[in-house]
Amino acid sequence: MLSVKKITKIFNRGTINEKVALHDVSLKLDEGDFVTLIGSNGSGKSTLLNCIAGVYRVDRGSIIIEGSNVTKLSEHKRAAFLGRVFQDPMMGTASDMEIEENLALALRRGKRRGLRWGIRKEERENYRELLKKLGLGLENRLNIKVGLLSGGQRQALTLIMATLKEPKLLLLDEHAAALDPRTAKKVLGITDRIVNKSNLTTLMVTHNMRDAINHGNRLMMMYEGKIILDIKEKEKKKLTVEDLLERFEVASGKEFADDRALLS
């Protein structure tokens, strides 16, 4: 499904601030894999996601999504394969536009846009149903501006938008990190439901060890621009936070130092 081959990303190359954000990173996701990707600040997990999404061009290596080499494709062209939810709830939706207008934009991801009317009547029923399942009361507020919604509502809406047209790969970049614990739990619950329903191949970046353990069927850990752990299926099911910390220390030769990940 997704195959990342030895990609390297260097920021500020040739300057005093040069930073190797990704160092020969390779990974392979099979169809239906739900991978949680964890790591401390600056470990390169968001950079990896942004390289896959095409926000950054890689310096070396290649990225292949379902047989198509997308390494040189621009961000908007790659979007045909990808559903994305961002850390910042403001980033996934257009706040000046209505809920249904946002959904209609997302429904047409990867299609040529022309002079047909932006929203067709029959779409609305579908939107209403999908929103109803969220249980946030959005189904009767299709014409409200998205800017009036709370962060949690916006993230839930962005999740719907990212999967409205089924993506080959769903990229979640710490999408619950900016929410309060209760809302975060709810958004993660919605995530699980949506991913499981269509068996979506998913890569979810998170800061939270417990979330990384509780969700998905595979867990990867990054450290200094490399993937140092890849724990699969059965092994992952038995995993505890203590195990994870211990395995991190063995793999990196250092103590795990990130208060946010430990405390949460």
Add this chain to the structure above:
Amino acid sequence: MLQILTAAISLGLLWAIVTIGVYITYRILTIADLTVEGSIVMGAAIASISITRGVNPYVAIVLAFFGGLGAGLITGLLHTKLKIPSLLSGILTMIALYSINLRIMGRANISLLQVNTAYTVFEEMGLRSIVSVIVLGIIIVGAIIGILYWFFGTEIGCAIRATGSNPQMVRAQGINTNTTIILGLMLSNGLVATAGALIAQSQRFADIQMGIGSIVIGLASVIIGEVLFGRRGFASRLVSLALGAIVYRVIIAMVLKLGMPANDLKLFTAITVAIALSLPVFRSYLKPLKKSVKWGK
């Protein structure tokens, strides 16, 4: 007095088209596009030279529209492909257009006194020339509002609107934001050039200087329209922009009537716009004041 008012309304109707053009860039794309200052003259220049060479006045307006599209395209390419900041891209095109417009006209001004204009048809029907301008102005502004209402409801139109609101999200939805920005700039300047063509024909001359301050007048009209007539649905917003442009002209006519020297007009407009644009800052100063008052009781 009535005469001043009708003159203001007729001029305001033509400037309504400029206002709608400015609205597309300033509010929808959230770009302050100075190309306007050049494209309005470009429209006037293309229309005037075509008409004096015997081209049908309506065809001349269409030619002006296409000229404006071209001007917007240049600014768009400078901004998106060459990554020049939008403000600077607009300034570069505006300066370049000064020379280009002189080339088009061949001299600094062209008189249209001896030729038929787009308004001649109505004048021949017995209407006074100023009434003819109002009639054609209403027809064209009405048509433009109708077409834009449709266009910004289409898939492409929605993509352009979303680009101004959140370009990152738009790219994530598979839309090339470079294309939507360029389209918006083209449409805006196409409209402004159309207005230039109509204004030149109504005043019966085109002048290389006629664009100075047009962006500020456009902004002033946008703000007046929004403040006075609200910002509800998209259609009513377009109508309120047109009304804003008319009110602006009426205000100017009044101020001149009250004895303000015409030379101070641009200063007056600039100060008005500066105050209107800085209103949010003043409001945020007032907010904590209000809060402390509430807590005090």
